[in-house]
Amino acid sequence: MMPRYFIPALAFIPTLAATMAVALPARAQDAVSIDIYAIPSRPVVEAVAAASKDLAKRGMTTFYAQGHAVHATLYLTQYPASAEPQLEAAIAKVVKDYKSFPLILDGKERTASNWLFLRVKWSPALQRLADLVTLAAEPYRDHNVSPPGWMSQYPAKLPAFERYGSPNVFMQFDPHLTLLANETNPGLAAFMAETDKTQPQTVGEVEGVGIGLVDTNGQVVKTLAEFRFSGHA
Template sequence: MSFYEKGKPVHVTLYLTDFVEGSEEDIKRAVKSITEQHQEFAITAQGFSVTQSNWAFINLQYSPKLQRLADEVTMAIEPLRDTNATIPSWVKNYPNKLTAFERYGSPNVFQNFQPHLTLLANEKSPKLVILNKQMQAHPPEAQGKIIGIGIGISDPFGQQKQVIAEYFFNNDKN
C-alpha cells in the first residue's frame, strides 16, 4: 500500500533534518517569510524509479524554481538544526551526500536535491518488480503546481506523520 493510500500527504521534500527542541516557532516564521516572496509555479511529474533498497518514486523534472525554493528553505532553517543528529548509515556510502549532511544536516540539499514523490519505502512485496516493469513500459506523466510549503514531523522513512503548519504562496504579486 502506497503512502498516499495510507493517508500521507503527497509532497516534495525540500529539506529534511532533525531540529533542536523548541525551534518550531522560528521554523514557522522563516518558512512563512519565504512563502510571502514566491508565487505558485508549474511542475511536471515524469517517470518512475525504484532504488536498490526498494523505495519507489515518481520523478519530477528539474525545475530552477523548485531548486531555488529548496535552497532558500535550507539556508533559512539550517541554523536551527540539531548538529548532533546521527548520520544515516546509507549516507556514508556517498561522499558528496556525507559532506552535505555534515554541513547542512541533510544529504539531499543543493546539488544533491533530486525532487520526487515517494510512493513506497523499503517495500518488501515482490509485486514491486512487476509494477516497476509496467511503469518503465508506460512512464507516468502529470502536470501540477507547487502552491506552498508545509512543515511536518516525519516518520523514520521521511514521510509526513503530522503536518504542523501550511503556508501558501502569495499569488497576488505581478
C-alpha cells in the same frame, strides 16, 4: 534556463536516490525530524492516487493509501523541538511573496532497496525554492546530529551532511514523491515492467510550502504549518 545553484564543497557528492526520503534517526528525545516540503496541486495528488490504486490491486499499500500527505521534500533534517516557532517564522518570511509555479512528474523510479518514487522534473524555480528554504532553516537545526548508518558507505556525502544536516541539498537536490519503502512484494517488478511502457507526464503546480514532523520513512505524521501561495508566477 537558469543554472543550478552551485556550492563548490558539494559539487562532487554523488546522488543517492534511494536515501532521499529517509528521515534521520532521533538523537535524543528533544530532537525531532522535520521536513520542509512543497505542497503539490490536485493533478499531482491524483497521479499519486492512481498509482496507489494500481499498486493496491497487486497487494501493495502506498504511503498515500495509509493516509500520509503527498509532498516533495525540500529540506529534511533534525531540530530541537524548541526551535519550531523560529523555524516556522523563518519559512513564512521566505515564502510570503511566492506565487504558484509548475511541478511536473515525468516517470517512476525503483531503487535497489525497493523504494518506489514518482520522479519530479527538476526546474530552476523548484531548485531556488529548495535553496532558499535550506538557507533559512539551517541555522535552527540540531548541529549535534550524527549521520545515519548508511552514510558510512558514501563518505563523499559527509561534507554536505556536516554543513547542512542533510546530504540532499543544493547540487544534490533530487525531488521526488515517495510511494513505497523497502517493498518486499514481488509484484513490484511486474508493476514496473508494465507501467514503464507508458510514462506520461503529469503537469501540476507547487501551491505552497509545508512544515511537518516526519517518521523514519520521511512521511509526514503531523503538520506544523502550511503556507499557501497566492496567484501564479
